[in-house]
Amino acid sequence: MHPVFQGLLTILIGVCGCVGYFYFSNLFLDKVLFPASGPNAGRNINRANIVRPWLFLFPALAALGLYLAYPVFETLRLSFTERLPNNQSRFVGLANYQQMMSEPKFWEALKNNMLWLLVVPAMSTAFGLLAAQLSDRVRWGNIAKSIIFMPMAISFVGAAVIWKLVYDTRPIEQEQIGVLNALYLYFGGTEPNTWLTIPFWNNFFLMAVLIWIQTGFAMVIISAALRGIPEETIEAAIVDGANPFQIFFKIKVPQIMGTIVVVWTTITIVVLKVFDIVFAMTNGQWETQVLANYMYDKMFRGIDWGVGSASAMVIMLLVTPILVWNVYNARKEMR
């Protein structure tokens, strides 16, 4: 069957299945199991109302459990086992972690990830703050915002191609078609660089791609927060003779600190999962490995599920503080 028809059929089955499930399960609950008539009508209505939330929740909980919660525990288990040929596995304790720790590529990935964690959220938030503040003050601000926000819609892979063109290198006797080399030579550079192969600094050329994408996100959130600042605080500062920079750094920024933290943590999560950019641009060569790509390498090129799972657990471990913080805040807000 052609995949397009398969897709259409899936939509049909999926949608009808969902609607049918909710409709008939509710019907069954109200008419057959606990009918709201007869001698026990009142009791039945109450009972139906106790069951109903779980009817509504069941498909979502099943999918969440199977596709997100169960894998966390299964990956943890796999990270302590070794895969044997005939689809068996054997408990090996911490051997996978030990093997991972002994690999220089892992340490390189961890070190690079830390560098990403320091640079990308900071730069994206800073640029976002700058763009939000500037665009709120000019009439064409909305157009400016649209353009800075636009990379959010572009895939990491598409962005990788876009930036590879920026970093392109031609031999010195030819004209440079990459902007960066053209500028470098124009401003007195002696010969064109292959930017992505210069160890250590190439990490920053990769990070630029993610900063370029995430700045729009930071800008949108921060811009909304800036607009929510009470006018009186700013007016009071103006009356007191504060200059624009003081207003910005001493009045506005402290008031939106909560939002800045949210933006920062959200981008941190994105950074921890970053895979496509490195995969498409350098594939971890020239000392640009990151954890997610290291894990993919182990899983699908090295076919070493044990070490792959162990490195996935490292990513999970790094995410956990933010997870706890988010849950804590969400619960606080609900109270």
Next chain:
Amino acid sequence: MDGMVGKKSTLVWAVHLSLAALVLLWLFPTAGLFVSSFRTSDQIATSGWWKAMVDSEQNLTLRAASPADQQEIDGKFVIEGNLFDGRKASDITAWGVSSKAIADYQPGDTATLRKGGTATVQANGDYRLENTEQFTGKRGTRIFVTATIAPEFTTDNYSNVLFDPNNSEGMAKAFINTLTVTIPATIIPILIAAFAAYALAWMDFPGRALLIAVVVGLLVVPLQLALIPLLKFHNQIGIGKGYLGTWMAHTGFGLPLAIYLLRNYMVGLPKDIIENARVDGATEFQIFTKIILPLSFPALASFAIFQFLWTWNDLLVSLVFLIDSTGETTVMTKRIVELLGTRGGNWEILATSAFVSIAVPLMVFFAMQKYLVRGLLAGSVK
């Protein structure tokens, strides 16, 4: 006071200029790819894309017509024609007949050819070769010209990448495959999440707060953790790699955000409407379909855009759950990564393929930006 006013207008200018610089910086990389996708491979390789808009001076190697076309006029053998035959005419500023001296002559000059005879080239590309003996050889004489070429754009790259059935590296099939992955993976989670969000927002039951906390927690679980266990699971239940598994995976990964977004929105709906409906005897199912769903349209749209962008742009999930060794089910992102490896220097193919894949999300983005912004604001954990 005058000083103050002066200062203020400098600041306004500084704001305008720095914002303009920022916008240009953000637009420039994408513009490069866009412009490059409309240039020929020669143009891309010989000049930066930012020079595509202006006349450029280029050194070209052109050929006169082959000796087979020579005519005998008044006892002389003559080959005549225009060097830019079939191409856009340009102004020649200098020319030459040897690769070592490509700019020895001005337009209108006459040069002596190495193999005998003379050549005259005019500024518009008209040439005349004369010889007292017959011209020999199969190919035409090479003439080197320095010419000013007007900007020229082509859509050939797109017809090549999208519509050429013989192009095994084309994007047409990958485009269809991506669409096949995306649409079910966008629609199904919305439905499932909407019901769950309603229960979490407006139904009272024990464990509700805990469930909401779990959803918030699952929002940030890296999907890297799910890859191996789910691949194992898919192999066990016999669906292996394929669309079904991919749709299910995308549904599972999209649900936490969907539930979180929709619940936050539904909680904010006016309580009176729902309670009045309950008093009037509407069942929960009716309240949900007749009242909640229509009112939640903005939140549904927000999530739909997120999920669409995310599934369309995804590489990892497709690599793991969809693309098998036959490559029949490849998606655009995977195809582009392949092209980066095999066609790293052929920017006309790369740029066009990448832009084909970027174009759809960009259209969605500009058409539905309002909902995207709204969704972002509601979806970031406060």
